[in-house]
Ligand SMILES: NC(=O)C1=CN([C@@H]2O[C@H](COP(=O)(O)OP(=O)(O)OC[C@H]3O[C@@H](n4cnc5c(N)ncnc54)[C@H](OP(=O)(O)O)[C@@H]3O)[C@@H](O)[C@H]2O)C=CC1
């Protein structure tokens with residue numbers, strides 16, 4: 001049988017910070033190293049809001065082959081006809097404005113997490129993508145890891161019985177050095193950039209809860225959880241430094257999701273895994289324990305109740321080449337190839353629901369961002 005040519009996607013990179021570099025380098029990893037033969041990626045342009053020089057330096061540092069264009073503004077990037085899809089890698093505060101800019105210019109978008117600052121903004125982005133028939137996806141890369149895909153399928157097949165509860169923690173252990181690590185202007189704690197644990201890290205804990213307790217509900221009749229939560233604020237800036245959430249999903253019987261996130265405590269204090277798994281997915285016959293930070297899991301363990309199978313079973317899932325952001329890029333490429341506007345792994349409705357849940361957590365904890373970045377007005381000066 002004749003082999004068909006891989007479908008090649010031409011990426012434009014909007015912003016040149018830390019994750020933009022990691023993602024761009026991952027795009028350039030040969031897909032065959034992860035056994036992907038049907039899609040490929042090229043980087044044709046990058047833009048910096050700071051300067052064209054910065055965009056040039058970015059392309060060089062990422063080893064992007066010559067021929068890619070460096071732009072000194074995001075407006076120039078979105079006007080480039082050679083770009084198929086734009087990766088938005090700015091701080092949370094800027095996702096709404098930057099993604100809207102891309103969509104209004106007719107570009108498909110992969111936008112970093114958290115999708116937006118609030119659900120109202122997320123809904124408007126989805127409406128715009130739908131209206132213009134453009135692909136739009138929130139870049140929750142973890143959902144596209146083979147380990148996540150495998151575990152969703154395993155739970156769906158009933159391997160651990162009927163789902164009961166999911167625990168998920170992502171707490172990065174800054175401990176007593178928090179003030180040294182995060183100066184007030186740092187995007188991790190800066191309210192002007194929608195910083196704080198919830199939108200930056202809590203989204204992953206919520207992702208683990210939602211992958212199983214929400215995503216696996218029958219599409220079209222998924223039911224929202226009730227939310228009970230607590231927030232502790234970082235005294236220096238007022239951003240959230242510790243947020244704990246209990247979700248109750250109205251199935252029969254109801255299931256519970258416990259999602260926690262924090263800047264000072266740690267899910268893995270000694271970085272050797274002695275604290276146990278950061279994630280536990282529990283059913284009536286056993287549980288799945290997931291190790292590694294919630295955003296980049298590399299190992300799981302199956303533990304059955306007596307009489308339900310041999311255990312523990314340890315499964316390692318090393319990341320073949322790159323950091324792990326390649327799989328979400330492959331998903332974008334396949335959606336574009338197949339004419340899909342949204343990804344099954346994380347559809348528009350689920351991204352919006354998760355933003356609604358985070359709105360509610362913020363409401364309960366009295367966490368408000370500056371009006372300017374909560375705004376749905378578009379365009380706003382200065383983005
Ligand atoms: N998936 C993952 O694993 C990760 C995802 N992220 C997400 O990626 C996004 C960016 O994070 P990260 O790369 O760490 O952030 P950085 O601060 O390293 O980079 C952000 C970039 O955004 C651009 N930018 C535009 N306006 C501003 C502004 N007012 N202040 C600061 N930067 C601005 C800048 O690029 P320029 O000057 O070129 O325009 C800057 O370099 C966030 O949404 C974060 O949640 C972050 C880390 C890991």
Ligand SMILES: O=C1OC[C@@H](O)[C@H](O)[C@H]1O
Nearest residue numbers: 019113172188200201295
């Ligand atoms: O998405 C992320 O994952 C890794 C973290 O270190 C980072 O702060 C966050 O933005």
